[in-house]
Amino acid sequence: MHFPGVLSHPRDCTDAGTPILRYIPAEKRQHPVAMLIRRYVRSINQTVTFAAFTKRAFTVDQRTRLSTFFVPQSDKVATATKEGSAHALLVKAGFLRQAAAGIYQLLPLGLRVQDKIERLVDRAMRGVGASKVALANLSSSELWKKTGRWEKGGDELIKVYDRKDTAFCLAPTHEEDITNLVANEVSSYRHLPVRLYQIGRKFRDERRPRFGLLRGREFVMKDLYTFDASEADALKTYDEVTRVYRELFDKIGVPYLVAEADSGNIGGSLSHEYHYMTKIGEDTVLNCKGCGYTANDERAATKLGRRDTSYETRYGLCSDNQLVAVHYPSGREINAISVRKTVPTFTGILLPSLEGKSWDSKLNVTHLFDENIAKDTTAPALPQNVECESSPSVVRELILIKAEASDPCPKCSHALESHRAIELGHTFHLGTKYSAPLGAKFVPEGGSKGSKDIIMGCHGLGISRMVAAIAEVTHDSKGLSWPVDVAPFKCAVIPGPKHDEVAEKVYDELTKVLGEDEVVLDERLGKSVGWKMKDADLAGYPFIVVVSKAWDKEQKVEFQVRKTGEKRYVTLEELGEAFKQ
């Protein structure tokens, strides 16, 4: 900054540290520009040196100031990223940067959102009496070999070898480590239940990382592991976790779905997913508005109530000497998971014909009929190249097809709706899948009956994914728009020209209402009030308070609500009430 005729100082001086006021000659003290400088120096209540003033304000006090707080807004970055998506907005508004494919750096605003979510999750975990631990990212291959997941982990498991060639993985999840930990500490029913959780980095070498934080290779998860003495206790624990998960999602305030889910590779028999609905979601969830039935598309059932006499057939290959013939209503899709419930060795491969196939041994064949096919339909003849061990078995009245949008709900017949969705949380009743191979046992009450495997549950939440998902669901044409409880700051204070001093007073008042570190002061030099309001809309602070002319006239500030666009003038006293609405 250069003030010709006011400061007795060359523009490119380097004698930083000398108070700027010394450079105003006595006879220029009443010059309007000189008065502006003096007022500014007084307003920040600090000695301003020439160098500090000509660069930019970097004021360190108890207030969070956008001049000091690091919110880079590189035009380079903004234009290089596709406009419109929440991820592009997160980059443009300075919440995060990409370091490599699927690997992100959280900048201060982004980290604050993530920290807010973590604190809400901590509170939820306290609600089930869970204690917080911090396990290592490097996880010993020994344990993963015991559960068979060292091999099954496939390409997604990132393997690391130390200087002695000992194998570790970068843990994508911590069932092995936590079960081993608990196995060493728990020996009696008296030590149960145990509920442990952590919030930390996880690693997965995704084949196609994308959508920013939604599908990254290094991400932050909350993982809760529960240990109970009986199936009944474990199911009660599962219900308690469900309760605090719902409370957490209610608190954040973004509409969500809780879907019945298949428990998949992680094992167990009871599982739910927590979803936000959004076009860019990679999952599909079917939901009934009639009775609330919700399930992901791999699990969702439907009752078509048909009794077709014609049908289609697919042949399912198995990992043993079985073959499964699936008969289902024409034009529908087969649900592989349903087939596997009857024939567990089914590989998932379904063929319309077996032409050209041959087998080493004779086959055990099972015919599966969907419930929508007439009961008296006889099983068709098998292709000639299939040699049977014995006569084929027939199972009827199965639900074998995937539910689709506008199919009838299996519970109440209402039409199902289909939604694209992002999975944020996943709860699993694990049973003894990990406790058995890792020897997590306890002596039950009574004692004489020997030891039993601990019954486990695991309950994940994608913390960094939630940052992106909330941004995705809540953003609008002006930018991000955070729910109050996860916003990086609840309120931005924007001083009008010459209103720096009173803006600080307003900042301090707001802090009393909203909390110690919930307000940000935008006193950046050289930016207009209009620019700052647009920038605050982009960053998505739920509330904006502009301190300008209305203050001089009637001691009022302009109060803006980001989500509704509401704007009105209120006194400081009225502000407290305004936030509550």
Added chain:
Amino acid sequence: MHFPGVLSHPRDCTDAGTPILRYIPAEKRQHPVAMLIRRYVRSINQTVTFAAFTKRAFTVDQRTRLSTFFVPQSDKVATATKEGSAHALLVKAGFLRQAAAGIYQLLPLGLRVQDKIERLVDRAMRGVGASKVALANLSSSELWKKTGRWEKGGDELIKVYDRKDTAFCLAPTHEEDITNLVANEVSSYRHLPVRLYQIGRKFRDERRPRFGLLRGREFVMKDLYTFDASEADALKTYDEVTRVYRELFDKIGVPYLVAEADSGNIGGSLSHEYHYMTKIGEDTVLNCKGCGYTANDERAATKLGRRDTSYETRYGLCSDNQLVAVHYPSGREINAISVRKTVPTFTGILLPSLEGKSWDSKLNVTHLFDENIAKDTTAPALPQNVECESSPSVVRELILIKAEASDPCPKCSHALESHRAIELGHTFHLGTKYSAPLGAKFVPEGGSKGSKDIIMGCHGLGISRMVAAIAEVTHDSKGLSWPVDVAPFKCAVIPGPKHDEVAEKVYDELTKVLGEDEVVLDERLGKSVGWKMKDADLAGYPFIVVVSKAWDKEQKVEFQVRKTGEKRYVTLEELGEAFKQ
């Protein structure tokens, strides 16, 4: 638990969930044991079911209860670990567990200590206007190759390859990533200064991991990186960081030393280390009580004030065609770093004789004389196998020897003291070591002079190491003894027999004085008050409050101070004051 004659219920029943009071027949209601049960149920203000009572309390309310909070005290573990060391105490008291060599799991108490330290560090970083970020653990090899540290990192750098064989390391420090980030965002002097820090996991494949968290392979660090427009600004920043580091260490309250340090491999020219003094420390620090001069043994100087005419000589090999002959007072140790200051290519290898050595080319020889050797001493003849390029140069009056305990301080001649010490923090003035190769430049004020490299600093703090170091320095024969500001909980409340209800009242009062989550209630069943006091001493809570008979008589509790052993009886009103002393 079994109450023959009181409960109408078999011992090994499984009908969990039925209120236990239903099992007391009407005619037994006044039985002393029945009354005890009824009083307990009333005291926790919850319906207690048979199963819950016979297992253990797992009460979830706003209070932290040791029956619910996970503090494993496996006798197996306790006896397997060497008694006496702080690490053994941390294991015994349930603060942490080892997962693999040099890899640890923080259990709830240990994580709370670490979290406390992190919050203090956050506050210190706010004191220099630093913004918090979260960089990835996986760091791109490209950047490390640009700074030359991909090769130099050696065996300690853990390298990881993804499914496409792209190379990453598990970052042991983040100069590369942060400099690259800032290089992309900062282009003008107007953007400077920038101060960014993070707290997170680091990885180093230590050859000999040991002393638990003191030297692990996966650990938590705070790393602050500073970016300034000029050397003068960067040095001011360095001073500000020094100030908040001192405030932080003062706040924790454990005596520490700030030592001048050699900046070593990480580069730069100004560097300080922050140490705790302890026998098991791996560093040596020399300290003058006269003037406060403190330096690590690699850097510490001394002024012996001798003028010896006899001396010893060592020959130093160089990485080029130089040879250095170091002449120093007999019986002392040569400081390789001092030699390198005059002859930068010196390898660190010092030989008493050159017998049998040969070289491909003629050598440039430099004689270095320590200042304690008489000025007029002539350089001795070189061994016959040394062929000189030209006549050797001679440099005198150098400080070439390492300072030792009871040597005179180089500044005030007072006797130096030598301490074994643990390094906890390290500050470096980096200059342009990273900004130059990674292209972190800015256009200075004035603009026409082209762009300049940003001047950097980096400032580390070993967060997980501090957990272990504080434990090491403060523990005593009874166990751990945490300073108030880093204790897992500030106070433990121990109810005497039949004092559960009033203990909860005391807990709630203490919470008002000490903070929301600073008190822990030890209502574990089946443990005596004496056992609980010993256990609280082992865990090291700074204060213990026992609610027992004195309450009934005169409404007083026993107030114990862990560090001093002080015990006295006070009223609830007096407790607030008692904590302040």
